[in-house]
Amino acid sequence: MHLPNRMLAGATLLVAATCAQAAPCSNLDPARWLLGQWVAESGDRRVLETWREVSAATFEGSGVTSARADATVVDGEDLRLVAMLDAVFYVAKVAHNPYPVAFRMTVCEASRLVFENPTHDFPRRLEYTMQPDGRLEVAVSDGAEQGFKLMFRRPDRT
Numbered sequence: 001m002h003l004p005n006r007m008l009a010g011a012t013l014l015v016a017a018t019c020a021q022a023a024p025c026s027n028l029d030p031a032r033w034l035l036g037q038w039v040a041e042s043g044d045r046r047v048l049e050t051w052r053e054v055s056a057a058t059f060e061g062s063g064v065t066s067a068r069a070d071a072t073v074v075d076g077e078d079l080r081l082v083a084m085l086d087a088v089f090y091v092a093k094v095a096h097n098p099y100p101v102a103f104r105m106t107v108c109e110a111s112r113l114v115f116e117n118p119t120h121d122f123p124r125r126l127e128y129t130m131q132p133d134g135r136l137e138v139a140v141s142d143g144a145e146q147g148f149k150l151m152f153r154r155p156d157r158t
Helices: 005-027 028-032
Strands: 036-042 044-055 059-065 073-084 087-094 103-109 113-118 126-131 136-141 147-152
Touching: 005 087, 005 103, 028 103, 028 113, 044 147, 103 126
Parallel strands: none
Antiparallel strands: 036 044, 036 147, 044 059, 059 073, 073 087, 087 103, 103 113, 113 126, 126 136, 136 147
């Protein structure tokens, strides 16, 4: 084998390995179980998170926090999952940030999605985990010990 052929073979293997590694988190298929409505209730607050498929490359979502007593909206955010450039990004637009904040999907397992942005102040990590009983745990953290968790269920389930 000549040197150029060896280089071509090595480059082909590198590209194949990179594509094989990137493929699972490069589209929205692993996140399909997230679609629909989810509700979390804790103390005097109720959080409703909703996701819908807009296209093969975009899921739109919203998160609305309201008072349980009278349903007054306390906070809200516009959410998107966008597949682009061989990656998936979770993009959140919240009132207290002038610009949307993007988190790259770093883990995409059958029942767990992790999104990270190590340069953001808080949060830096969002972890969505489907529990065996059908509930959805969302961990919002700085990637270390600071953060909180929400336990969601489908609205029609107790």
